[in-house]
Amino acid sequence: MWIQIILVIGVIAVGLFFTRPTGSDSHLALRRLFLGAFIVVAILSILFPSWLTWAANFVGVGRGADLLLYALVLAFLVFVSTTYRRNVQVNRRITKLARQITLAHAAVEDAELNRKRDGES
Secondary structure (H helix, E strand, O other): OOHHHHHHHHHHHHHHHHHOOOOOOOOHHHHHHHHOOOOOOOOHHHHHHHHHHHHHHOOOOOOOOHHHHHHHHHHHHHHHHHHHHHHHHHHHHHHHHHHHHHHHHHHHHHHHHHHHHHHOO
């Protein structure tokens, strides 16, 4: 019984932590919906462990633990995929900013050289 209380509190705490707005996440509403569904399923699985076995049998998996493992592998793959895509986007932005900074520095140096040249003539 104590483990159920601890696990439910842990799931809720992690859920609240991950639903905090970051200010830069454009898919925050969708993430909150999926996380809310995860929290409900996690709490039901903790409070009613036989429910997970029933759900596993319903979809053709032998045990609830196997179903949980498959779901976690799928969630991990989605996480890796979205993290990779986000990394690619961030790298593109950094490259674009580096180019813009380089061009701005070149323009400033060119303007300084022109001023020096005009001052000498």
